[in-house]
Amino acid sequence: MIVTGASTGMxxxxxxxxxxxxxxxxxxxRRDSDGAALRAAGIEPVILDITNQQHLAALxxxxxxxxxxxPLRALVNNAGIPAAGPIEVTPLDEWRRIFEVNLFGHIAVTQALLPALLRSKGRIVNISSVNGKLSMxxxxxxAASKHAMEAVSDALRNELAPDGVQVVVVEPGGVKTEMAGTGLARLSQLSAGMTPEQNARYGALVQGLPSHVAAFTKAGVTSDVAAKTIARAVIxxxxxxxxxxxxxxxxxxxxSRFLPDRLLDRMTNSDLRKHYPAESGDRSTAAHHA
Structure with missing residues (x-):
């Protein structure tokens, strides 16, 4: 078995x-210290940055x-980085960084290990997210990187089925890990770089996102509970x-499957606005009455 992104969390x-x-x-x-903390009977840590070709060759x-x-029975593509911020103010370099890890890195690992998985008729388990189905x-x-991973998984499932390799997607919601908090430092950097006009558009949203992420994470399951579902997907x-x-x-x-888009928008926006600063206005309401 191979599990990527195994330093912490899920x-x-x-x-x-x-x-x-x-x-x-x-x-x-990613680090020897992470491997030392994880090493135990049945677990062999390997240094792996999924965007590093030398690491993939060594694997x-x-x-x-x-x-x-x-034989290689399963590959669990779990590595990933969080991200948050309005579309307009997220630099293209940041978009590329997110996709390099959350999409292209997984494709690279999968391509590298497919010969072994084909020999064993193994399984690929791709860790997506609720954001792979629903964006807000x-x-x-x-969400864009996870939507893309869902599409890749669907295509790969059909391409590999004739050869006996199964492809499974796991879609977690809130999980109590360190990952959610690590993505918020870059959000503050985005906020600092916004123009006055952009701040008028997105200031309340950017200020509310950390609280929204924290609430969603707090209401989620533990990593150990999530791991049991992932293990089921593997075995x-x-x-x-x-x-x-x-x-x-x-x-x-x-x-997201059954509700009309506008109704789903109202639901998700209403939930987000609960975390806006108290003094912020409601731009959707203002626009409706303009």
């Missing part, structure tokens, strides 16, 4: 859960040269094409 919990179930897990970490060599000749104000860059004999983590994610994904 990735680390998934590596531990799979090891607990008797599998040998190659756990991709392939490790899989192909496994001393016990174990302030979450566009991150279920006849897996579903998608697994949802968390009651809120389930509600939002179902709502």
């Amino acid at each position: 990735g680390a919990a998934t590596a531990r859960e799979l090891a607990r179930r008797g599998f040998h897990v190659l756990a991709g970490v 392939v060599a490790r899989v192909d040269g496994d001393p016990q000749r174990r 104000a302030g979450y566009g860059p991150y 279920d004999r006849r897996p579903r094409t998608r697994y949802i983590i968390g009651a809120m994610a389930g509600f939002l994904i179902r709502a």
Whole structure:
């Protein structure tokens, strides 16, 4: 088994859960210190930046040269970075950074390991998000990368099915990890660079996003609970094409399927506005009466 992004959070919990179930897990970490904290029976940390070709080549060599000749049963594409901010003020370089990790890095890992997965008729588990199905104000860059990952997963599932390789998507909602907070530092940088006109448009949204993220995360499940669902996606004999983590994610994904867009917009915007500064106005209401 390979789990990328296993330094902390869901990735680390998934590596531990799979090891607990008797599998040998190659756990991709960014630093030696992360690997030392994770190392345990059944878990072999490997230094892995999924955007680094040398790291990918070393991983392939490790899989192909496994001393016990174990086949690669599954790849869990979990690595990722958070992002938040209005479309207009998010620089293109930031868009590219987000997609480089959240999309292109996963494609690179998958391409590199497909020969081994084809030999073993293994499984690819792509960790998406509720934002892969539902986007809202302030979450566009991150949601776009996850929407793209959903599309790649659908195509890959159909391309590899004739060869016996299964592709599964996992869509978490709020999960209590460190990841949510790490994306907010860049949000403050975006805010500082906004023009007065942009601040008038998005100031309240940008100020409200940290509180919204914190509330969504607090209401979520633990990494250990999420890991149990991911493990099911890895080992279920006849897996579903998608697994949802968390009651809120389930509600939002179902709502996105059946509710009209305008109604869904009103729901998500209303929830966001609860986190706006008290003195901010409601631009949607103002625009409606203009």
